[in-house]
Amino acid sequence: MKFFEKTIASKEIYNGRILNLKVDEVELPDGGTSFRELVDHKQGVGILPVRGNRIIFVRQFRKAIEKVILEIPAGLVEAGEDPKEAAVRELQEEIGLKPLDLHFLGEMWPSPGFTNEVTTLFMASQFVIEPRKQDDDEFIEIVEMPIRTVRALYLKGKFSDAKTACVLGRFFSLM
Structure with missing residues (x-):
């Protein structure tokens, strides 16, 4: 059996800054x-900052799920920007650290059943401190945890954010 769906017609429903909505027949x-029903979403990046024996996360409110969650620093890739450049910018904005090394850990699709959003995952372990230039509409708390604590929480299923769970799985598989 061929697993392919040919688009017959496409109707745009919404065109926004981060995403576009459409219905394809x-x-x-x-x-x-x-x-x-499809969401065309900007590409994202997620970065696992490992400093010594600690991992740095951000805690923030996510309106779509009406919860505060712990996740890796992440953000969108701007038009014409390379994912590595976006990763460097996002780390500096969110946690005030500029990575001196970025290790590619792959890509992931958070929900391919309805969106083409792809998140490129990186790990960084060497940094220089740079003042945060946080976005005006972003309110986050920086949280550092020992790797052994993060691993225990990960194994108990305590990280429900897809990019965070994915990058931690890849990181722990390398240990």
Whole structure:
């Protein structure tokens, strides 16, 4: 069986700064048709900052889930920007550290059932301190934890943010 859906028609519903919404009519592998509600989302980056035997996280409120969560520093890749450049900028903005090394840990799709959003994951372990230039609409708390504590929390399923759980899994598999 071929696993492909041919787009027959596409209707844009919303065009925003971070994402666009559309509905595609598709031809299914068996010849039938269906509709797909899709989110075209800007590319993101997530960075695991490891300083000595500690990992640095940010705690912030996420309106979509109405919760405060602990996650890795992350952000969007701007037009024309390389993901590594975005990672450096985001770390400096969110935790006041400029990475001297960035190690690529792969990419992940948070929810490919409805969005093309891709997050490029990095790890950094060497830094220089630079003053934070936090975004005006961003309110975050910096949280540092020993790696052994993070691992215990990870194994108990305490990190529910997809990019954070994914990068921690990759990091712990390298240990």
